[in-house]
Amino acid sequence: MVRHRADYLYVAPAVLVMVLVIAYPVWFTFYLSMFSTPPNLALEDKIFVGLDNYARILGADSVHEASLNTLVWTVASTALAFVLGFGAALALNRPFRGRGLLRGILLVPYVISAVAAAYVWRWLLHSDLGVLSALAMATGLRSQPFNFLDNTDTVLASLIMVNVWKEFPFVMIMMLAGLQTVPDQLLRAAQVDGAGPWQRFWHITVPHLGNVSLVTVLLLLAANFNGFTIPWVMTGGGPAGASEIWITQIYQLAFGRIRFGLASAYSVILFAVMMTMGYFYVRALVGRDRAS
């Protein structure tokens, strides 16, 4: 214990900062979630309503719609980014001429600012002036512009596509790192034993990538669940709420409608979901450590 006292002292500043910038806001959000904060009252004049805000959030039709959108957005973005990123990692794991350059190019979406990317995509997909529509019309593929963002049926899919484009390089990096850990001798031995490429992939590569895949998927799920920038910049949750997800709805409640109490209750619910994901993430990490 005495020997560890110095260790506690070393980590104390970091713990203090964490308490200030994480624990206090979390506590205050939870506290605020018990109050009504209408736009005509200063925050100090807030009215205690107990758990009413939670009941209102959980009972609101608009929240139910946003929940479905959030589920689709999170799961589809994660699944597609994972498949695309994994495929890119497999392709780039084998040596070929120009591999380094291609790796660099494929990393571009990941390193550019999300806000800048969202604005660029907004113009690419614009329903009247979009570059993609102009190209399609110039080449005779279409007679009318595409309507990606002003259509309630296609807007969410369009945002998911942009999000996947932005995220797949992250998966690619993670999986490339994972692929480096697959023992070469094992692959060669399997080849000598007559295993084909698919069998080597399925029985050797995939099992070795289990943990890194799990961690990657959990990180993606958490990031997408909180993914605010692309939907907000590109559509603001519209049209008619068709691309509204939890996080944009919380922002709108807090800063558009000045319902800090309701937004706090909503944030606490989001926090609970995120903590659950965090739990599984930590479990996956611990499991990987034990396995290694």
Added chain:
Amino acid sequence: MAGYRIGRRELLAGAATAALLPGALAAQGNKTGVDASTWTPDYINKLAGTADYDTAAECAKVVPLDYKGRLTYWYWGVNQASTEIERKMEADFFAAFAKTYPNIELVKQNLDYNAMLDKLRTASIGKSAPMVARLPILWGSEFAAKGQLMAFGPTDVGYSEDEFWPGALKSVTWKGKRYGVPTNNETMAFIWNAAIFKEAGLDPDKAPASWDDVVAYSKQIKDKTGKNGYGMVARVNAGNTPFRFMPQLWAYGGGALDEAEASPTYTKIMLNSPGAKAALQASYDMYVRDKSVPVSALTNTQTENQDPFIAGQIAMMISHPSEYALMIERARKATGADKQVADNVVANMRYGLIPRGPARRAVVFGGSNAHVFNPNIVEGGMDLQAVKAFVAFMTGPEWSIKLAWNISNPGNVRGFRTKWMRERLDTIRFLDVSTSMLPNGIPFPVLPQSAEIMNIIVPNMLQNTLTRKMTPDQAAENAAKELRALINDL
């Protein structure tokens, strides 16, 4: 519920205020020599250039010119879309203030219009507000209701209240007290491209007389030319949307509340009135039935309509008098074949009054006000003398007109008598047309939740209709329900 009792009190206070301040422009006093009851392009022309004012001398009566102090100021100023003249006027303003009050240190922040409200709300909660902010007319009542503004009106900076439009004074009034000084007031006008009108077989020099005509013209233009007729804007959380849709809603006899009435009470919900439903139906007809407006109306702000307009792809829109100057600049920057198209559009631009509806001709009475924040939430403490000097300087006849050069009109009506008004009329084409809409101006409801009503509830209603998520009737009823819940929630 405690919140409901508070809301009723505040709504009653708002109603009392409204009753005390009838919006009749004829009530404009004679001290300014301006008679708003005869407000026509001719009258505006005759008035211009008939008086001279000495800004420094007027300010010196309020705060000595050698006063030493410090001031923090947030505003929504020039941006990438601004014209050269706007940039010059803003730079000249700060230089002139520094010359007039050389010992006042001014710390200023130019904020993006769409981000400013959030930042100011956050800063106010965090007790980091500036001393002075110039805010769009819609926002002040929210801060006043929360006690975040200081009672401060024209008389605090040496000006008579007769020097300002009654509608503008209403927008800075909460519970009978003034919480700001109007800086500029504007009404937009209706713009069209005469060449597209001609191509579509319409009279190129005649604006649509009614909103029903707008719907019919828009369809005819689309059918005959393939171009978009009316530049609709229906984005949520964008100030452009209510500025373009509310005139239509009011013209058909609708409203959010009863803000279009002579003595509004702000307690009567009119989003589901027959007039509001008729206005929604007209928008539906243009967007869904006739497909005669840009598809991107749901995600566009007005800025995104400017490019298609200069490219000759949109025939009509509601806009500021500055649109003409903006189009000239865009045409100047165009190259090659685009240059000829742009020059043609500028040559064919026409301005007219915003169309009438069955109930009235209406336009949003817009503008901005200078507000002073409560010393308790001002970062670094308050310097009231510096505040008074700055607000007096900014809202006097000279700078209230120069800062509004081609985007608005002076909040201080003495500005209309200056030589600068003469210069504006001589150099800004169509300014007299947009200015003559002022008597048709209707201010947004003076309620703390006005921003939510106008930027969220009304655009949502429009989007629900245009995406066919709901019928116009359902969307209107849904919005009215939401508005009722909002009011009952207070």
